[in-house]
Amino acid sequence: MTTTGIRLHAPAPGWSIDADVVVVGSGVAGLTAALRCEAAGLTTVVVTKARLDDGSTRWAQGGIAAALGEGDTPEQHFEDTLVAGAGLCDEEAVRILVTEGPDAVRRLIATGAQFDESADGVLELTREGGHHRRRIAHAGGDATGAEISRALVEAVRARGLRTIENALVLDLLTDAEGRTAGVTLHVMGEGQHDGVGAVHAPAVVLATGGMGQVFSATTNPAVSTGDGVALALRAGAEVSDLEFVQFHPTVLFLGPDAEGQQPLVSEAVRGEGAHLVDADGVRFMLGQHELAELAPRDIVAKGIMRRMRENDAEHMYLDARHFGAEMWERRFPTILAACRAHGIDPVTRPVPVAPAAHYASGGVRTDSHGRTTVPGLYACGEVACTGVHGANRLASNSLLEGLVYAERIAADIASTGLHARVPQPLPTAERPGHPLLPPEARFTIQRTMSRGAGVLRSEASLAEAADRLDRLHADARDALDENGKTAEPGVDTWEATNLLCVARVLVAAARRREETRGCHWREDRPERDDTAWRRHIVVRLNPDRSLAVRTTDTTDFPPTLTQAQEQ
Secondary structure (H helix, E strand, O other): OOOOOOOEOOOOOOOEEEOOEEEEOOOHHHHHHHHHHHHOOOOEEEEOOOOOOOOHHHHOOOOEEOOOOOOOOHHHHHHHHHHHOOOOOOHHHHHHHHHHHHHHHHHHHHHOOOOOEOOOOOEOEEOOOOOOOOOEEOOOOOOHHHHHHHHHHHHHHHOOOEEEOOEEEEEEEEOOOOOEEEEEEEEOOOOOOOOEEEEEOOEEEEOOOOOHHHOOEEOOOOOOOOHHHHHHHHOOOOEEOOOOEEEEEEEEOOOOOOOEEOOEOOHHHHHOOOEEEOOOOOOOOOOOOOOHHHOOHHHHHHHHHHHHHHHOOOOEEEEOHHHHHHHHHHHOHHHHHHHHHOOOOOOOOOEEEEEEEEEEOOEEEOOOOOEOOOOOEEEOHHHEEOOOOOOOOOOOHHHHHHHHHHHHHHHHHHHHOHHHOOOOOOOOOOOOOEOOOOOOHHHHHHHHHHHHOOOOEOHHHHHHHHHHHHHHHHHHHHHHHHHOOOOOOOHHHHHHHHHHHHHHHHHHHHHHOOOOEOOEOEOOOOOOOHHHHOOOEEEEEOOOOOEEEEEOOOOOOOOOHHHHHHO
């Protein structure tokens, strides 16, 4: 394996600790991996960017999908997932998800997660877009993620796992053979500008969540700046399918200039019978798909965007007035409170909604055990591309994917003896290999991406976005080359630099894919083209910071380095 030699400009680590495994992230994927590693007797450290319970998982409203209901089967879940993935799912990865998923959910319940049940103690299951069965388990009505996070955080604390909160992970440490040797990180909020340290470990699990903050409006929390994907790219790992960013169809519309994290109106609201209507009250999804409002998310988002263009409107409406106050308060208390906080009462009026960036179906490429193309580096959850989601994630498969593949990663680390290797990290380079962007570049990147690489894309819009991003990249590089100076190291400059990295990859992949498929919608290439594009796009970072973009020969994922060595 060839490493890039690229690292963020940062002070050398002033402290270090040793572990068998370091898990980066504290959502369902990260904490599950950490708990399973600890249960296997591995010394495990959890590093998280905010507090343990502040990741993306806690914002998940709808629930977790698994074949747990009477009459449902993994095979039916398998078929629904493949349909949503628009021809690009890895069937082996999906088969693993749906067959191991039910028992993984039961183990989550045994850990302490309490899902909503009927009076006779049976799980209450609901439907969401793309599912032909009621198979979504939920908690607190619409607070599933918060309940899962609570249970896992309590378990981590009860078992005494070492955790480092409020820490931004910077770069992967490697040894002379290019194998993982730990991470560098910066602990925030302690009054020290250079609070950089290191965790030395032969196994690193990336579970850093998404990159929604690359767009102006997103459902993702502020910490979702693509740090894990950017770290992996600098370490020489490959990423795949990053062009497939899912825009959630029903995000509370707060105005055309709204930026940052926006309130989500869960798909479960439509699952319980809410209707999408235009300003005249017309249900425009009827006739567009057999499931109407419960079609896969890409189809619903496109339906909303088409109607907005036809009516020259900034948003559509979600009408659930027929639920009544009691159902809103019992089933969707979080959404009800969010709507009312913004002056909208869904009990008495339709809710204005529009699509916003929600979930990255692509990410760091892994095999069926979560192994990336860098030996010792694993990835799970939204940061990873396991092949489960294909071109469009099926609703509520994300929590399940994080759960199932985190367990598989822990089992692989424990069984392969990887943790027995004593890491010997190479010293960090004295001269920075990657210039930092000024903090204000973040907003330039977000607006560029929203205009050029949002729900609607074309060669013209993507080319303009690529040009703007390249100029930001060149300006930072030229400043470093001319006078050896770069923006001051700090959380805001590291985040802006990470955002630029993932934005450039996303745009490059979106330009390469000259078709419309799943949640990648090219206005200039409106048809799906299976002959030419039923393929994956793989990107890696070259040592000169240029991008190497290639298309696979088939729909199958190419093996990771570890897989290739085993064959």
